[in-house]
Structure formats: structure tokens, C-alpha cells
Amino acid sequence: MATSTDRADVVVIGAGLAGLSAAVRLASAGCTVVVCEEGPRLGGRASAFTDRESGERIDNGQHALFGCYRETYAFLRAIGTDHLAPLQSRLDVTMAAAGGRSGRLACPRWPPPWHLVGAVLRWPALPVRDRLGAVRLRGFLSDVRRRGAEAAASAVPADQTVTDWLVRHGQSPALRAWLWNPLAIAALNQSPDTAAAAPFVRVLGELFGPRAEDSAIAVPTVPLDELYAEPARAFVEARGGRVLLKTPARVRVGAGGAIAGVAAGGENIETRVVISSVPWHALGRIWDGEPPRAMATILERAAATRSSPIVTVNLWSDGAGLGRPFVGLVGGPMHWVFDKRAVFGSRARHLSIVASGAEDLVAIDNAAITALAARQIADTLPDLVPGRIDRSVVVREHRATFSLAPGAPPRPDPATPISGFWLAGDWTNTGLPGTIESAVVSGHRAADGALAVNRQSIVNPRSSIFNAGFTIVSSRCHR
DSSP states (O other), X not given: OOOEEEEOSEEEEOOSHHHHHHHHHHHHTTOOEEEEOSSSSTTTTSOEEEOTTTOOEEESSOOOEETTOHHHHHHHHHHXXXXXXOOOSSOEEEEEEGGGOEEEEEOOSOOTTHHHHHHHHTOTTSXXXXXXXXXXXXXXXXXXXXXXXXXXXHTSOTTOBHHHHHHHTTOOHHHIIXXXXXXXXXXXXXXXXXXXXXXXXXXXXXXXXXXXXXXOEEOOSSOHIIIIXXXXXXXXXXXXXXXXXXXXXEEEEOTTSBEEEEEETTEEEEOSOXXXXXXXXXXXXXXXXXXXXXXXXXXXXXXXXXXXEEEEEEEEESSOOOSSSEEEEESSSOOEEEEHHHHHXXXXXXXXXXXXXXXXXXXXXXXXXXXXXXXXXXXXXXXXXXXXEEEEEEEEEEEEEEXXXXXXXXOOOSBOXXXXXXXXXXXXXXXXXXXXXXXXXXXXXHHHHHHHHOTTTOOOTTSTTTTSOOOOBTXXXXX
């Protein structure tokens, strides 16, 4: 039962990337925002924690950014941390397979999108006949340049998988194994044999964008909480908002079918606007009483959405480091290895070894997963023999992302049938897979939609709706 009352222009439920990016956008517009997070720390599925033995900060899953993540970098610039995720000038990645076979894929200084085609044509990891397959994408490239990535993706048949699309475009098994499949698994968190092609094509279209740096990679030089979570909290609080942890939020809907407030822990928060950024599997739990019937279709689709896991093995050993931030792994159960010494500097000395779409690994015990990861590293990177393993920490994200298999339920738009209730989250209808960019895009869309539509509802607690004398102009909250 609520014991006190507060007022807010907007209540945001969930403090992951989607919720915090929405909150920052709203706070920038002058709104007083309250963010409610049920868990004990910020970040949702992109968070960090302290290892109890080493004292090192560990991300709950390694995340990389691309130069085409425009909304993400706009968010980071707003909170002053974009310099903590520095981009390569152009794509430069090393892929390695068992037996020590490896090759560096580095883009030449050619105009996009041909710099990526040129990188593949000059890639020593593959025979020339396989590299020439990249040229067969010229029709797709022309379509992207003419119509844009979103339109190109919308033309892909809904029942087509990533593998179907790649085969149709003449990409050989070797080129798929070394380039496209690792990219698809990283972006979609699902096997290319089962994931729908359209989101992958959207990602490819963005990577083949008008700027050479669109395909460049950034690995954050600080843990995720320092990259965005804590700076976003500070941003919101500096503008009169609050960020509450360990605070379940329950949404109240009035008899007229509009938002009537939020019960948050021991508080009753008076508000007319709520943005839910909880994941698909939690949407049914945020209501004060039975969910409103107007939300039935959205809730049924959310409940029917399947999940895909990620497993990360954090490994401390007496072996040498990578000598670079990361290496892609070809043909094994683990897909990427990140050297946190090369990324974080002296504050860390562990490797993070990641398996995306890890349905086959998520139920295996920690010792077995650690042994499997160490064996793959030894087979793939013989110069990085782990030697004695001092410690390992296995992190399982059972619901890391939503499934993108053909036939998955439709993803919801930001606006809902409930007046004043908006949806955000990477699983909403962004057209992108479950990436950082999708989460931030969704947060910005929900915030912008709420500001545009609810000009007479989003008000400062000291405004006309409570005390008179408050106006909203140009979709902004003004004190």
C-alpha cells in the first residue's frame, strides 16, 4: 500500500538502455521524470557487477557498438560519454578458426560501400573464388543506396531466413561461415538457419551506409554502468528527476481508459504518462490489478514471444593477452573473445568469451562451459594458450534477446490503446534486432511520441494541472 504521494510528468518503468534513453530525452525537454527499476542495479540486460574475488568490474554480457548506431551515439553525447566508446576509423576485425587459421579483414580507404567489398576481396582468410561472392551483393548495395536500409529490408519475404537470403545472393558456404554467419549471430543472437532475414538485411543496409565509419566497431573502454547507466542517472537527477532501484512499479488505469498513476514501492506517483521499457516477458506484470482489456492483443503477442540466450565465460589465466581488443571465432560454440586488458587497461585482466544464440550451452554446468571455452581458445589462438586457469565466472542471460524466427508475433509500436501509455524496448517495432541501437531507438521514439501527443498531459508537478500557470509549447515540458 502506498504511504506517500509524489508527482511526475512521466514515469519510466525499467532502467535499461531503452528506459534510460527515454528518460534522458524527456529530461532534456524539461520534464520531471521518475524512473522505477525493480532490480538492484541499473542497466537491465546491459549491466555490470563487481567480481567478488578479483574485484574487477564485469559486464553481464559483452556489447560492441557500430558507427551506424546513430541514436546510441546521440544518447551518449547527451550524457557526455561518447568518448568512452571510440570507433575505429574503418572496420578492422580479425577472424580465427581451429588450427590457428586466421585473417584480418580491414577496409581500404575506398568510398562506401565499396570499402567493405574491397576488404572482402583482399581478405587472406578465404580463397579468391569465395571472396568474389561479395561482388554478387552489388544489386543489394544499389538498392540500399537508392531506397535506404529500412526499405530494402521491408522487401525481404517474411518467411525467408538469413541463410536463405545469403544463398539467394550467391554467398558461398566459406564466405558465410567466416563473415556473414558471425555477423548474423552477433546481431540477431540466433542461428542464421532459423533467424528471419529482414532484420539482418536491415543491419547490413546500415553497415553499408553512406559513411565509412558506419561499419566501424567500438568496444566500450569502461564497464557498461559507467558508459551509460550511472551517467544517465546523474543526468536525470540533475534535472529534478529521480531514479529508484528495488522499486516495482504498478500502473493504474482509470475508468476512462487513460493512465491514472503509478504505485511505486511505498509511493503513489501522480502522472498521466507512463513509458514501459520492460522486456516482452515482463509486460504482463506491471499492472495494478488485472491488465486492461485494451492491452490484450499486445500482451498475448508479448507472452508468445520466444527468447534466445547468451552465455559469457569470463576467464582469468596465466596466458598472454590477445594484443587487440577482440577476435571473432569461426566454427565453434563460442563466437567472440574480448581481452579486457586491452579494453579496460590495468583495471582488468580477464578475457570475456561469448556465445550468442547459446541454446545448447545455457544448461551446461560452469566447469564444462569453462573447459569448452578454454579448449576452443587454445585450438583457435595457439599463441594465446590459456595455461593455468585461475578463475572463471560464467554469466547466463537466458532471455538476452527475443527470437527473430519467421512467424514470430508482430512487434508492437510505441503508442498503445491506453491513453498516456507508451512502449519502449529493443523488442518493440524498430525494424532492428535486439541490439543496443534498437533499445535506444525505441526509447527515443517513445519519449518523442509522448511529448508530441501528450502536450496537455505531460506537465511539471508544479504546473497548471495541479497549481495553474503551466503551459506546454513545442512538445517540451517547461517549468
